[in-house]
Amino acid sequence: MSHTLTDGTNTISLSGNMDWADEFAWSPVQQATQYALSGALLIDEDTKQAGRPITLVPAPGMGSIPKATLDQLYAWASVPGQQLTLTLNDGRAFNVRFALTGNAVDAKPIRGWRVPAGTENDRWKTTLRFIEV
Secondary structure: OOEEEEOOOOEEEEOOOEEEOOOOOOOOEEEEEEEOOOOOEEEEEEEOOOOOEEEEEEOOOOOEEEHHHHHHHHHHHOOOOOOEEEEOOOOOEEEEEEOOOOOOEEEEEEOOOOOOOOOOOOEEEEEEEEEEO
16 A cells, blocks of 8 residues: 555555654653742743654655656646645555655665666655644
């Protein structure tokens, strides 16, 4: 089963062998602490409303995508404010945007396929970085 990504008009399939690498590296609670003049510790906490990172990385030796899919991902990542729906292969769905503070779409070609390099049949090992909105 695959993950899917859609803008409401176009839908692409991503390998179901891409793992959510930072699923548990985020807390839904924000906390700020400071000391009062009396020396008492003041703690302010609340639930975050958005911003959870979702980084999809290919499992070793798996999770490659074709060039046409990579072209669509780059096109979406090039649109300011582009919102997408990411549905994971377990059925969970998230409203996301590309995390553009770094490499939102990090792709490296996989060599060794029996096709000429630079064709539409090339496969790419791709890491995708999103933020939940």
